[in-house]
Amino acid sequence: MNHRQLYQNQDAPEEAVDTTVLRDIKKNIDILKKQFDKCSDVKFRPLMVGKNDAYIIFVDGLIDAKSIEFHALKQLLVDLPDDNLTAEYLEKNIVSVNQVVESNKLSDLVKQVLHGSSILLVDQLDKALVLDAKGGTSRSVAEPDTESVVRGPREGFTENLGVNTALVRQKIRSKELKLVSKEVGTQTNTTIAIMYMENLAPPELIEEVLSRIDRIEIDAVLESGYIEELIEDSPASFFPQIQNTERPDTVAANLLEGRVSILVNGTPFALILPVSFWQFIQSSEDYYQRFHISIFLRILRVTLLFLALLLPAFYIAITTFHQDMIPTNLLFSIAASREAIPFPVLVEAFIMEMAFEALREAGIRLPKVIGQAVSILGALVIGQAAVEAGIVSAPMVIIVSLTGIASFTVPRFNMAISIRLLRFPMMILAGVFGLFGVVIGSIILLTHLNKLRSFGVPYFHPLGPLKWSELKDVFIRVPWWDMDQRPEQFTGQNVVREEKNLKPSPKNN
Template sequence: MRFRTKGKETSKTKQSNEQPILSNVETTVDYIKEEFKDSSDLIFRKINVGKRHAYLIYIDGLVDSNRIELHAIEQLFKDLDDQRLDAEMIEEKIVSINSVSESTTLTDTINQILDGNTVLIVDTFDKAIVIDAKGATKRSVGEPDSESVIRGPREGFTEAIRVNTSLIRQKIHSSNLKVLSRKIGTETKTSVAIMYMENLAPPELVKEVLARLDKIEIDGILESGYIEELIEDSPFSFFPQIQNTERPDTAAANLLEGRVCIVVDGTPFVLILPVSFWQFIQASEDYYQRFHISIFLRLLRTVLLFLALLMPAFYVAVTTFHQEMVPTTLLLSIAASREAIPFPVLVEALIMELAFEALREAGIRLPKVIGQAVSILGALVIGQAAVEAGIVSAPMVIVVSLTGIASFTIPRFNMAISIRLLRFPMLILAGTFGLFGVVIGSIVLLTHLCRLRSFGVPYFSPLSPLDWSELKDVFIRVPWWEMDRRPEQFVKENTVRKAKSFKPYSEKKKS
């Protein structure tokens, strides 16, 4: 991480930053050239506005040159009344661009150029005209790779911040949706948008988010993960306290429940806060399928989450310390398969788990065309070869494989990888103390989860502290006609989301 360091500034730089735009165009341009010294992509185009010298200044590649040519330069070459020419005339009558503003200081002018705007400096004008003609290359909206669904919208966020905010606005057509802007990073000056529903999000939550963002002092923000790590409550915890998503519908749904979204320029991952533990085992598709299917899938994911965390540890503890818990026939089968194995069960489990994680990481880093094939074939070949060589037993291969499959069912990658990491200390506790170690580790883990906070909201809520009324959208998802209130741990006022008098069609027909 690269935190900001205060370097020495030359007197010339200080002077240029503090000075306003000078009426002498050549002097102002000289200052800007000095600031962008050795920058070959900065374009200075000298033109005449009436009888006055002027410069169009922009960074090549960040602006749409066709828009500049058609809507700015052609208009500026028209016959003008030089006696009445001023900045207001250019803004209102000459430059036919949607967004035109003014800059009065050199610092602001330089920042506007770095933001991808075009700056027009005219001789005898004590201000610069900022023309919004951004045209940097952008990736088109496509289906998100990390959150694929069978049923639901197929659009995902891109790396352009305004595209992302507009995708959310397309979902929520309300003036209550507010967007606040910040610039973070002394060198990158990354644009960050804070989005929230004014009538739903608690004001103290919005203030806290803004306060934490304003305290960040770092040279650059290249991805939303930087911000996530700098503003979360407990950075040393294994568990993520901020959710990230590539899906506009997921962001919109959380905004409607009173949460805050942070959109960072240059990344398709939008941050959602505050969150609870249970949000990480819920998929957006749960709300699009019929509630019977959603209930089954959520219960299945919950069971598999515990299997992904505890299954190898339980196997090691039982086979090492508590053989009396295993049926005799199964115990004899396990003993026979381990007869020629030179390692203890704990070492055997660690070898297989590390090999499985290595294969999974290799499959991700390799090109997509061969990555999946390599990971699957590698697991089959290595597992079979290890069993035949007598390095590991067949039951251990089955346990590790089932554990890996279980971890794949967790919808959120940051929670899935946290469970994968915690599997190793649980294994060591099981191999050292048996089931007592598993129980001790589970108690420590649950205590930690109950103590965690995400922007003041208990991380394990609504299970701890227990709120029966909020459990209808945790392990299960009740039908939509029963979800008439928003989560009260996030929204304190305006909690009603559906009219109580509304009933499904079948109920109306009976009445």
């Protein structure tokens, strides 16, 4: 027995793990009741099937009670022939639930009950029927709050894995879309689904993803973030190497470029891999608007991303070490505003940045209506009061506000928060070494980014290494009629996306 099997079975009674379904139903029920001891939500519903004792076992709240009543109980509570009473006969002639599976292992029955299935045990039968009638309460499909769009689909993933995979299937109606199910977490037994296009995703990528997931040995997986941290290439890096999304259209678009998606039961956030740095500054809406708008928005996002990272550092460096770079009138204005400030520029910047981050965090954690008021009014009131009290200068309030606004324009939260964190070491380098510190920090950052890999794919692809043919969808987004190939780095099998010469042309009158 390997370590994983020992860990999974250390708390389970040996008889339930190894025993097959017995013909004596009383012994079966005794074993199962020991397994579900002190589990008051697990129900054992006795009934008569023909002249034999029987039980339906289920977890209250995880099943569709009406489906069990209509498709199982009503058909079973009738006179049945004693001579043909077999599990196969019940499956094919009596029970009308959509999916019925026979099982002769009590350990499998325990697992199926905990997954929301119902179990039918009949006396004198050495097999049980697993009735797939999962139900319970679940959130309906709605627009995701984290990735809202002006133009595009309004549906987002829910916490139900079956609903999520169906949403992707609705986008890609192809037999090439494959789904591999696995269970992770020795206590939670969380179901995950690995989705990919068989004709597009590289086989070595699929094999690597499955291998990394198989190596996971943990007691619980409650959200896709658990999986993300356990399978990424460089967990110590500030930068995310796996994209998460709530949007089925985003998952479908990435699957069609040869990537792999991991969906986890119990969370609306799906994982996409491999990724490049540039994916985190792209929005799904870029592909729904006309390409002129998308080009403008992408250039704007890239510019603001650099501002979010470097603007406070540049201000600290210039006002502390390089005053000769500031125009004279502006220098006099900054000097006048800082005349009564008791702190150095670096300390002043840290005070304002920490206050801004605290307000932003408070706005997220508080109830939505209150949080919006706290984040907006708090920033205005604190900023105004700090300037009047002579704690910070007015130019610093402007710099911090512009930096905060710039960080909000990054479409992916995990990349935006990475930029926010890296802003602080850049500020320290600027406060100690001036612009030389900013340059040193930028070189270290670029070196790190060029060394990063996401499942073997260079993080700066297609800029590092340079791939001219794939720059059509990085800083700009060319028209669809010119985007005729998929990224070769992600799919080496079928790079052709569309036929050539699709550019619209006016008819000759």
